[in-house]
Amino acid sequence: MTVDQDFKRKLDSIAKQWAAGEVEDEWLFDDFRTSDVGKLNPEQALANMRLIFSILDRYDDESTVTELVETLICLARQSATTEPVEELLRSKSLLEQQFSEYGEYAKHKLSELFRYYRL
Numbered sequence: 536m537t538v539d540q541d542f543k544r545k546l547d548s549i550a551k552q553w554a555a556g557e558v559e560d561e562w563l564f565d566d567f568r569t570s571d572v573g574k575l576n577p578e579q580a581l582a583n584m585r586l587i588f589s590i591l592d593r594y595d596d597e598s599t600v601t602e603l604v605e606t607l608i609c610l611a612r613q614s615a616t617t618e619p620v621e622e623l624l625r626s627k628s629l630l631e632q633q634f635s636e637y638g639e640y641a642k643h644k645l646s647e648l649f650r651y652y653r654l
Contacts, residue, residue, distance in 0.1 A: 550593075
């Protein structure tokens, strides 16, 4: 499984802009999920999930992290499996700790990801 380099570049760019508050389009992440995640096959979706875990630890602001988790949820659905990637299992307690400081919406999104995998 290989990560789509275009997907990686776009996601990196969007996350950086979002975290820096340089985004005028509030639908930027949503548009990315619709256009880029929707075209992936299950194997590509799994590979790109692993990529997001390498990006997640670069950010600590609630909005960016929540958008990345929402992207993980979309990739999980696209992957067509309920077998969690190893990175999620390794990061679970760290994510729970990080999200404990966030608002209800963010906590709900993390919970949605865990529920998908029955964790």
